[in-house]
Amino acid sequence: xxxxxxxxxxxxxxxxxxxxxxxxxxxxxxxxxxxxxxxxxxxxxxxxxxxxxxxxxxxxxxxxxxxxxxxxxxxxxxxxxxxxxxxxxxxxxxxxxxxxxxxxxxxxxxxxxxxxxxxxxxxxxxxxxxxxxxxxxxxxxxxxxxxxxxxxxxxxxxxxxxxxxxxxxxxxxxxxxxxxxxxxxxxxxxxxxxxxxxxxxxxxxxxxxxxxxxxxxxxxxxxxxxxxxxxxxxxxxxxxxxxxxxxxxxxxxxxxxxxxxxxxxxxxxxxxxxxxxxxxxxxxxxxxxxxxxxxxxxxxxxxxxxxxxxxxxxxxxxxxxxxxxxxx
Amino acid sequence: xxxxxxxxxxxxxxxxxxxxxxxxxxxxxxxxxxxxxxxxxxxxxxxxxxxxxxxxxxxxxxxxxxxxxxxxxxxxxxxxxxxxxxxxxxxxxxxxxxxxxxxxxxxxxxxxxxxxxxxxxxxxxxxxxxxxxxxxxxxxxxxxxxxxxxxxxxxxxxxxxxxxxxxxxxxxxxxxxxxxxxxxxxxxxxxxxxxxxxxxxxxxxxxxxxxxxxxxxxxxxxxxxxxxxxxxxxxxxxxxxxxxxxxxxxxxxxxxxxxxxxxxxxxxxxxxxxxxxxxxxxxxxxxxxxxxxxxxxxxxxxxxxxxxxxxxxxxxxxxxxxxxxxxxxxxxxxxxxxxxxxxxxxxxxxxxxxxxxxxxxxxxxxxxxxxxxxxxxxxxxxxxxxxxxxxxxxxxxxxxxxxxxxxxxxxxxxxxxxxxxxxxxxxxxxxxxxxxxxxxxxxxxxxxxxxxxxxxxxxxxxxxxxxxxxxxxxxxxxxxxxxxxxxxxxxxxxxxxxxxxxxxxxx
Numbered sequence: 001x002x003x004x005x006x007x008x009x010x011x012x013x014x015x016x017x018x019x020x021x022x023x024x025x026x027x028x029x030x031x032x033x034x035x036x037x038x039x040x041x042x043x044x045x046x047x048x049x050x051x052x053x054x055x056x057x058x059x060x061x062x063x064x065x066x067x068x069x070x071x072x073x074x075x076x077x078x079x080x081x082x083x084x085x086x087x088x089x090x091x092x093x094x095x096x097x098x099x100x101x102x103x104x105x106x107x108x109x110x111x112x113x114x115x116x117x118x119x120x121x122x123x124x125x126x127x128x129x130x131x132x133x134x135x136x137x138x139x140x141x142x143x144x145x146x147x148x149x150x151x152x153x154x155x156x157x158x159x160x161x162x163x164x165x166x167x168x169x170x171x172x173x174x175x176x177x178x179x180x181x182x183x184x185x186x187x188x189x190x191x192x193x194x195x196x197x198x199x200x201x202x203x204x205x206x207x208x209x210x211x212x213x214x215x216x217x218x219x220x221x222x223x224x225x226x227x228x229x230x231x232x233x234x235x236x237x238x239x240x241x242x243x244x245x246x247x248x249x250x251x252x253x254x255x256x257x258x259x260x261x262x263x264x265x266x267x268x269x270x271x272x273x274x275x276x277x278x279x280x281x282x283x284x285x286x287x288x289x290x291x292x293x294x295x296x297x298x299x300x301x302x303x304x305x306x307x308x309x310x311x312x313x314x315x316x317x318x319x320x321x322x323x324x325x326x327x328x
Numbered sequence: 329x330x331x332x333x334x335x336x337x338x339x340x341x342x343x344x345x346x347x348x349x350x351x352x353x354x355x356x357x358x359x360x361x362x363x364x365x366x367x368x369x370x371x372x373x374x375x376x377x378x379x380x381x382x383x384x385x386x387x388x389x390x391x392x393x394x395x396x397x398x399x400x401x402x403x404x405x406x407x408x409x410x411x412x413x414x415x416x417x418x419x420x421x422x423x424x425x426x427x428x429x430x431x432x433x434x435x436x437x438x439x440x441x442x443x444x445x446x447x448x449x450x451x452x453x454x455x456x457x458x459x460x461x462x463x464x465x466x467x468x469x470x471x472x473x474x475x476x477x478x479x480x481x482x483x484x485x486x487x488x489x490x491x492x493x494x495x496x497x498x499x500x501x502x503x504x505x506x507x508x509x510x511x512x513x514x515x516x517x518x519x520x521x522x523x524x525x526x527x528x529x530x531x532x533x534x535x536x537x538x539x540x541x542x543x544x545x546x547x548x549x550x551x552x553x554x555x556x557x558x559x560x561x562x563x564x565x566x567x568x569x570x571x572x573x574x575x576x577x578x579x580x581x582x583x584x585x586x587x588x589x590x591x592x593x594x595x596x597x598x599x600x601x602x603x604x605x606x607x608x609x610x611x612x613x614x615x616x617x618x619x620x621x622x623x624x625x626x627x628x629x630x631x632x633x634x635x636x637x638x639x640x641x642x643x644x645x646x647x648x649x650x651x652x653x654x655x656x657x658x659x660x661x662x663x664x665x666x667x668x669x670x671x672x673x674x675x676x677x678x679x680x681x682x683x684x685x686x687x688x689x690x691x692x693x694x695x696x697x698x699x700x701x702x703x704x705x706x707x708x709x710x711x712x713x714x715x716x717x718x719x720x721x722x723x724x725x726x727x728x729x730x731x732x733x734x735x736x737x738x739x740x741x742x743x744x745x746x747x748x749x750x751x752x753x754x755x756x757x758x759x760x761x762x763x764x765x766x767x768x769x770x771x772x773x774x775x776x777x778x779x780x781x782x783x784x785x786x787x788x789x790x791x792x793x794x795x796x797x798x799x800x801x802x803x804x805x806x807x808x809x810x811x812x813x814x815x816x817x818x819x820x821x822x823x824x825x826x827x828x829x830x831x832x833x834x835x
Contacts, residue, residue, distance in 0.1 A: 183442040185434065188425075192433055195424035202416065203484075204405045204434045262424035 007312055008256030008305060009268040015301075016275050023278065027285045033161025039277045040167035045070065045229040045241075047170040047273045050248040051177040052221030054269045055214050057252050058181070060194040060261025061117035063218045065106065065124035066225070067244035069099050071237070072132040073226020078140035078236025081147070088146045096223045102128065103219015107212035117215075125245070132238035139237040142230060151231055166228045173221065178266040190214060194261030251276060254301050258309055275301065333396070335360040335523040336381070336412075336492055341390035343376055348733075350376045353390075354549045356542055358492065358523040363514060365538035365555070366527050367567055369623055369788040373547040374527050378494055381525075382414045383407035394491070413485030417497040420481045423470035428452035430469050431484050459483050459513055475506035479513055486517060493517065495526045499533060500624075511537050529623040531560065543567055560827045567622065568790050568823065593751055593782065595634070598643035603629045606642050607808040609801070611751060611782045616773060618797030619786040620822045626806035627786045628670055631753050634784070635667040636660040661694050666744030670755040670786070672733065676740050679729030683719065684710030686728045686739050691746045713742035717772070733759075737769060745776075752776070753784045758792060770796055790819040802826060 024031045040047075049066045056063045073095050080091045102124065109120045154162040181187040189210040192200040201207050230236055255272030257264025279297050283289045336358040343351040351373040358364050368374050379385040381392065383401030392399050394410055401407035404414070421430045428448050429436075437447040452465040459479055469477060478498055485493055495514075499507045514537060518524055528534060534541060535555060543550040543566040550566045591610035599606030604626045611617060621627045632638040636654040645652050647663055654660050657667070669675040677686055688706045695701070701709075710724035717738045719731070728736055737757060744752055757773070758766045773796050777783055787793050793800055800817050802810040802825040810825035812818075 179442065183445075185436055185438075185443065188429060188433060188436060188443065191425060191429075192422050195422040199420060199422050200433075202404055202414075202420070203422070203430075204408060204488075262422075 006256070006265065008258075008309055009265050009271070010256075011308060012254055012256050012268055012271045012275065012305070016271050016278065019275065019278055023282050023285070027282075030281065030285060033157035033159040035161070035281060037157060037161035037163055037167065039274065039281060040170065041162070041164045041232070042280075043273050043277045044164075044166035044170040045225045045232060046244060046247055046251065046276075047270065048173045048228055049222055049225035049244060050251045050269045050273055051173050051266060052218035052225075053245070053248040054177065054252050054255075054257055054264065054266050055181065055190055056117070056218050057249070057257050057259060058194045058261055058264055059190050059211065059214050060197070061110065061211075061214065062121060062249070063103075063106075063124075063215065063222075064118065064121040064245050065102075065128055066218070066222045066248055067241045067246075068125045068128035068132065069102065069219065069222035070226040070229055070241040070244055071239070072128045072135075073099060073223050074230040074233070074236035074240060075132045075135045075140065075238045076236070077227060077230045078142040079135050081144050082140050082142040082236075088144050092227055095226065096220060099223030099226070100216050100220040103222070104212050104216035106219070107215030110215065111208045111211040129238070135238070136236070137238055139235050141235045143234070147231065147234075151234070166231055169224070169228060173224070174266060174270050181266045186210070186213060191262055194258075194263075196262075247276065250298050250302055254298070254305050256305070256309075259306070334358065334393075335395065337393040338377075338381065339391050339393075341377065341380060341392070342388050343380060343385060344388060349547055351380070351544075351547045354544065354547075355552075356381075357552065358525060360491075360523045361518055361521045362539040363518050363524045363526060363537055365534045365541040366525055366544070367529075367534065367541055367563070368544035368550075369567060372544040372567075374544055375496070376547075377544065378414070378496060378525070378527065381407070381492075382412055382494055408485075408488045411489045411491030412494065413489030413492070414494040414496065415478065415481045415485050415498055417500050421469055421477060421484070423468065425469060426466050427456075427463065427469055427472070427480060428465040430480060431455060431465075431487070435488075455483055455487055456480070459516075473506070475502050475509050478502070478506075478510055482510070482513060482517075486522065491523065493522055493524045495524065497527055497529070499528060499530065507533065531563065531622070534563075535560070561823060564622070564823050564827050568788060568819075592648050594646040596644050596646070598633060598640050598645065600629075600633055600638055600641050603638055603806065604633060605807040607801075609634075609808075611784070613750070613782055614777050614780045615799065616777050616783045616785060616797045618793035618800040618817075619784060619803060620788075620790065620793055620800055621803030621826060623788070625803040625826075626808075627803055628755055629806065630803065630808075631667065631669075631755050631784070631786060634660075634751075635665055635753055637667075658693070661690065661747065664747075664750040666690065666747060666749035666752040668737070668740045668744065668752070668754045668757055670759070672736055672740065672759075677728050677736050680727055682725045683714070683728050683731065683739055684724035687713055687724075687742045687746060690743045694747050709746055710742075713739075713745065717742055718768070734766070734769070741769070741772065749781065751782045751784070753786075755786045756788065757785065758787070758789065790822055793817070793822070794819055 029035070049070065053063060053066065076095050077088070077091050080086045080094070081088045106120050106124050109115055110117050150165050154164045156162060181190065189200070189205045192203070192205050193207055193210050197207050229241060251272035252264070252269050253259055253272070254275055255264070255268030255270070257268055276294070276298060279294050283291055283293055334357045338354070338356040341351055341354045341356070342349070354373065354377060356377065366374050366377065376385065380387045383403050383406050386400070386402065394412070399410050401410055401412065422433070425433070431452045432448050436443040437451065438444055439447070449465055456463065456465065461476065461479060463472065463476065469480070482493065498510060502510065514524055526538065538555050540552060540554055541558065541563065542552040543563070545567065589612070591612045593611040595607070595609040597606040597608065607630070619627050619630060629638065633640050636656045636659055639655055645654055652663060654663065660667070678689070684706050687710050688701055691709070692701055707724060713719065714722045714724060719735050719738050719742070728739055731739070757769055770792065773783060773785065785793065785796060794817050797817060799811065799813045800822060801808055802812065802822055804826050812821050812825070
């Protein structure tokens, strides 16, 4: 069944496929597993964080702390593993615990102090960034046998492309995220809260638990994204990943999730990530374009999608009114 | 049916908010297999009682027994588990979810920890089939009409709880055909032995579907009656609180010359489809026109039309012989109108603003924002009204939300008096106000009209209307059905006028 609810997702998918086809017509080399593999690897950390952002936006909220949490995570892991010599797996577990409780705390404040998510996560953004500076203002290189092993692990596609551990992690996160959103009670509650928190409460949804869960999940995935980013760059740097939360929001919205909450798909966010990655890849292939064109195209796409969503809402409202007039 | 044991029995229920009593010593008994209407004007305590029964509020005093067991639900979910389900008028289900998701939110069938969508769809279809609905349960709720949504909400509530079903104005936004559809469902549920409580303000519907009625007034219990032996007149007098009194008041009739002269403010054939049927209304200077009618009769809608909040689609408005278009409150204010709305807290005051800012609002709006009132002007304005209206505490800088209802109402009056209006419309000016302030506001109304201002007073307190109004217009079913003047302005004439036309079907 194709409901109007999924129309933005389908539009995003169509745009991606058409754009990819157009790119391939101009640069036939872009149709290679190598390009595809790099596309996934280069955007892995953004994709992981964007899954968390999808849940937040589905619930009608926003999380501005993501970029800072990623930077904090990468610095923390680099310093703890690189300088202190702790086993990376222990460092990963520690940092995921920290980022998850950080997110949960923001969720608690949003719910029980009644502060808008924008304000709470803005404060969280400054806090996490500040904490990252506190640990180190330098770019800290990291090297450890376990990390080298993870970085060196990949599957080879036919054609020379590589599916790296980071890319696999991102795809796994998307898969699990899609299941959680679509097939669990928690996921249903997220959509319910995003639709109308008062109604959801009256229908017996625990809005408090759901809100805390959503921001804890976003915190966890930001931490995971930070780990992927550390693996990707082999270092931790407190000035890195400024504004990544905005890229994540862009991916979520381009992927068809309603910015006001209540409608959208996790799979759409993957398409949103791929569209952003595709634009970057095209610019690399072209070689003459400034990289700022990425921002311009993403800006235009965002406008298009917001207008499209408005149009769909308006259209379905009108159809409903017409339907009622016919009944009468 | 009289011998069936009570399903739900509430005794001596009381509840107050911040020292203001909302419900005092109310008894309520619901039998299984009956539809019990809960009636009363706004502020009577219906919603408070319902919210106590459904776990939204906790009661201060009293006991509630369900099936003979003491219960005290602490939240909606607990009430549901006990067997008490609720359907509200509007905020009810989630439009962004499918029908099946709405029916099973929070209790989705699962397999291996994951929601089993196929099973959910099957059960949703089976559930709705019992209610005579065969619809696509995978379609979004927003694609269905309000009546269908209401039935889905009922199905969910009954499936969840199964003993008591509470409906809070379930038919407010339905047309008559849709109302019949919902009522058919309710009758079927009653025959299955459910106890159903319904709040509605359509008396026709009460007589159509209810077995018994309980009437509340001002937070107190008026009585419970079998509907079959309750004449309409008596029900109305129970709701409005006046025993049929055959007393005619000595009415301060309007000066003859004024009444004979043509009125400076005239509305001809004024109306709006779906809101109020076209009516004629002349208003003389210094006249108090009362508007009576039950909740939902079109009282407030009339005020909205006159003040330009709703736009009339028929008729003309004449002021001093010139035809004018009142298309917004702004133009109404420009013509010298003022309006004190019924919902004081949400529509009247701006809670975080100070008393003096609240008073200055309308005058400022009339002057235009380009010419701001100076701080000194505002202070003078506030001081003079705080003194003349005796607003307490006499502190112009205190946020108005900390004042009592009566003093808030006085500040709203001051806001309009500052603009020196020629017509002031007051919707329920004395609701939620203590007795002392009540009398003061009535005196103020008399003083204002003695100064030549015209007033329209909407009220469900008949005594109030008969005391202050020169003329009373009676509304029922969104029509102006009668006009009483002079010595015919009595409580029983008003009630008779309300009762009589309601034989016809509601629009």
